[in-house]
Each structure stands twice: as structure tokens, then as C-alpha cells.
Amino acid sequence: MREQEPMKLISLVFREMSRKKGRLISSLTAVSLGIAVIVGIVNITHYSEKAVAGELDALGANILILPKSASVADYYSADFQESTIPESYVGLLTNSDMKGLDNLSPKLSMPVTIQGVRATLTGILPRSEFKSKAMWQGALNVFSRPEGCGTPVEIPGMAPKRDFARKRVIEDLGLASALVGSESAARNNLKEGDSLVLDNGATFSVEAILPATGTVDDERIFAHLRTVQTLAKKDSALNVIEIVGCCNAIAGGLIQKINKLLPDAKVVTISQIVQTQLHTNNLMKNLSLILLIIILVAGGASIANHLFADASERRREIGILAALGADSVWITRMFLLKGATIGTLGGLIGFLLGSVLAMALGPAIAGVRAMPMPLLAVAAIVMSAAVSTVSALIPAVSAAKVDPFSIIREE
Numbered sequence: 063m064r065e066q067e068p069m070k071l072i073s074l075v076f077r078e079m080s081r082k083k084g085r086l087i088s089s090l091t092a093v094s095l096g097i098a099v100i101v102g103i104v105n106i107t108h109y110s111e112k113a114v115a116g117e118l119d120a121l122g123a124n125i126l127i128l129p130k131s132a133s134v135a136d137y138y139s140a141d142f143q144e145s146t147i148p149e150s151y152v153g154l155l156t157n158s159d160m161k162g163l164d165n166l167s168p169k170l171s172m173p174v175t176i177q178g179v180r181a182t183l184t185g186i187l188p189r190s191e192f193k194s195k196a197m198w199q200g201a202l203n204v205f206s207r208p209e210g211c212g213t214p215v216e217i218p219g220m221a222p223k224r225d226f227a228r229k230r231v232i233e234d235l236g237l238a239s240a241l242v243g244s245e246s247a248a249r250n251n252l253k254e255g256d257s258l259v260l261d262n263g264a265t266f267s268v269e270a271i272l273p274a275t276g277t278v279d280d281e282r283i284f285a286h287l288r289t290v291q292t293l294a295k296k297d298s299a300l301n302v303i304e305i306v307g308c309c310n311a312i313a314g315g316l317i318q319k320i321n322k323l324l325p326d327a328k329v330v331t332i333s334q335i336v337q338t339q340l341h342t343n344n345l346m347k348n349l350s351l352i353l354l355i356i357i358l359v360a361g362g363a364s365i366a367n368h369l370f371a372d373a374s375e376r377r378r379e380i381g382i383l384a385a386l387g388a389d390s391v392w393i394t395r396m397f398l399l400k401g402a403t404i405g406t407l408g409g410l411i412g413f414l415l416g417s418v419l420a421m422a423l424g425p426a427i428a429g430v431r432a433m434p435m436p437l438l439a440v441a442a443i444v445m446s447a448a449v450s451t452v453s454a455l456i457p458a459v460s461a462a463k464v465d466p467f468s469i470i471r472e473e
Contacts, residue, residue: 097412123304162311185290240266405450409443
């Protein structure tokens with residue numbers, strides 16, 4: 063038997079599995095259900111993390127770069143007075159090699175009046191400005207979080223929200239256009255397409271009325287940063303640079319790196335947002351890991367139990383094969399190949415079943431719409447085949463130790 067070719071061994075395994083369909087179905091069911099649960103959990107968790115990241119992103123910036131004399135209270139009230147930082151800080155940040163910066167948003171605020179009522183005009187820089195400014199060649203890197211940071215993505219089947227205030231960075235904004243906070247719009251009876259005339263004579267076309275956020279942004283009027291700088295007579299000056307930083311990067315020393323890069327500025331972390339992000343990410347990861355370990359152990363034990371039963375029932379056949387010349391290595395290979403085959407088929411079936419379950423249960427369990435993940439199919443098949451092969455190792459060794467002479471005496 064030592065000279066048996068691999069193809070003959072494979073043929074023998076498949077022929078035996080086809081003859082004993084009941085046992086094959088039983089084994090495949092055990093493997094497939096375990097993999098299906100894992101795939102379903104990972105799939106729903108993946109899309110839940112994206113949804114949670116999007117909601118956390120709505121909380122706004124978690125890192126603020128302010129003038130040395132300013133405070134967080136000044137930031138929320140937009141009462142910076144004469145405190146400014148140079149716009150060149152944006153170039154330093156975008157061209158640095160720091161990882162974990164996302165949605166970098168430079169701003170300048172100034173007090174204005176509309177029919178004698180005080181308001182805050184805040185200049186923001188649209189994303190198109192980053193793309194066109196040569197000195198900010200690294201700018202596009204700050205609009206994408208690194209792996210592991212829970213980057214918000216558009217979930218298939220769910221329409222993206224047109225929410226400028228929460229997105230913080232918009233694609234484009236005209237020099238004479240404005241975005242008006244919900245309360246400011248209601249107070250001044252403004253709607254989209256209206257003209258907004260400030261008491262200083264500046265006129266803006268209302269591009270959009272922002273949804274209510276429950277923050278001070280509801281009271282503000284947002285215009286192009288260049289326009290606000292001109293009105294405030296503060297060219298190339300900012301009050302604040304808002305950053306939505308990757309929480310893992312913040313915990314890993316991102317703030318210290320920014321402080322070193324910008325020693326003349328005050329770098330403030332909104333700790334509540336960061337801690338919420340870290341806690342949520344860690345909770346979901348730990349829950350997934352615990353469930354994964356439990357299911358892998360249970361699935362592996364089930365496969366091992368099936369193969370042990372198979373080896374026990376086939377002691378006579380194994381003894382005859384050994385008497386005909388099959389050595390322990392050949393018998394071990396046969397059982398391992400059977401385990402790997404069951405694992406591969408179970409992984410494929412489990413992926414398909416798990417994806418269907420995730421699509422069906424995702425909206426009900428987590429409030430998200432899950433979609434099949436092709437890379438998860440590869441992981442499911444490889445993991446299932448590996449666990450099944452390892453689980454078959456002990457039954458394979460046990461079967462290889464069957465003494466053919468004792469089997470003959472039993473006959």
C-alpha cells in the first residue's frame with residue numbers, strides 16, 4: 063500500500079463517503095452549522111462596526127488644535143476673539159507621516175449680525191480645496207482611516223445621509239454660498255435657495271439648511287473659509303483645526319506626535335468621544351473572539367467525535383487494509399484527507415448558509431443590512447479545513463494503531 067498514488071487515496075475517500083451518505087450528512091451538518099454561525103456573527107459584526115463608526119463620527123471631532131490662549135469652551139461658543147493659528151499647520155499635518163488622521167477640517171469663526179441679531183459665521187474648507195492646493199499633496203491621506211479604526215462606509219442597500227454637519231467635510235462649496243444651521247434658519251425664516259444678507263453687507267446664497275444636531279452648530283452659518291477670512295481680515299489664519307482621529311491611534315500616542323509637530327498650538331482631546339469609540343470597538347471585538355473560540359472548540363470536538371465513531375465502526379476494515387500491506391502512515395493520511403474534505407465542503411456550505419442568515423437576521427438583530435463578504439468565504443473554507451484536519455488527527459492515529467492480527471483472531 064505504500065506505493066499507492068495520491069489520486070487513488072482520494073478516490074478511495076470519496077468512494078467511501080458516497081457509500082455512507084448518512085454519516086457524511088451528519089458530519090457535514092455539524093461542520094456547516096458551526097461555520098455558518100461564525101460567518102453570520104463575523105458578517106453582522108463587520109457591518110455593525112461600520113454602522114457604529116458612522117454614528118460615532120456624528121459626534122464630531124475628537125481632536126482639536128487650538129491657539130495656546132484658547133479653551134474648549136471657546137471652541138464650543140466660537141468665542142475666539144483674536145486668537146488664531148496659522149493655516150500652514152494644515153500643510154504640516156497633511157504632509158506628515160502620522161497615521162490615524164481623518165476628516166481634517168480647518169475653520170475660522172467670526173461674530174456677525176443679521177437684522178441686529180448676533181450670529182456666528184464659520185468658515186470651512188471644502189474637500190475640493192484640499193485636492194487643488196499643491197502645498198497639501200498629502201491631504202487625501204487624512205480622509206481615510208487606517209485598517210482597524212472602524213472606518214464608516216456606505217452600507218449596501220442603505221441610502222447615505224446628506225448630512226453636511228455630521229460629515230464635517232463637504233465636497234464643494236461656492237465662495238458666495240452658505241450652509242445654515244437649523245435653529246439659525248428658523249430664527250431668520252430661511253430656506254434653501256434664499257439669499258442671506260448680513261448687516262455688514264455680505265450676501266450669501268443658502269445652499270442647504272442643515273439637519274438639527276443638538277449642538278452649537280445649529281446656531282451657526284457655514285461659508286467658504288476664504289470668504290470668512292476676507293470678511294474677518296485674517297488671511298491664512300484659523301481658529302481651530304478639527305480632526306476625527308482613529309481612537310486606536312490616539313491611544314497609541316497620536317496626540318504626543320501632534321504636540322511635537324505643532325509645539326506652539328494647544329492640542330486637545332475630547333476624551334468622552336475617544337473612550338466611547340475605544341469601548342465600543344473593544345466590546346465588539348472581544349464578543350466576536352469569545353464566540354469564535356467557543357464555536358471552534360465545539361465544532362472541532364464534534365468532528366473528532368464523528369471520526370472516532372467512524373474509526374471504531376471500521377476497525378475490521380482497517381485491520382484488513384493493514385493485513386494487506388497498508389502501513390500506519392497511509393491509514394493516517396486517509397483519515398486526515400477525509401477530515402480535510404469534510405472541512406472544505408462544510409466551510410463552503412457554512413459560508414453560504416451563514417451569509418443567508420446574516421442577511422436575514424442582520425436588520426432584526428443589529429439594525430444593519432449585512433451583505434455577503436467574498437473574503438470571508440476563503441477564510442471560512444481554510445479555517446474549516448484546518449480545524450477538521452486537526453480534529454481528525456487523534457482518530458487517525460488511533461485507527462493507525464489497529465492490530466490486524468487481533469482483528470483476525472476476533473473473526
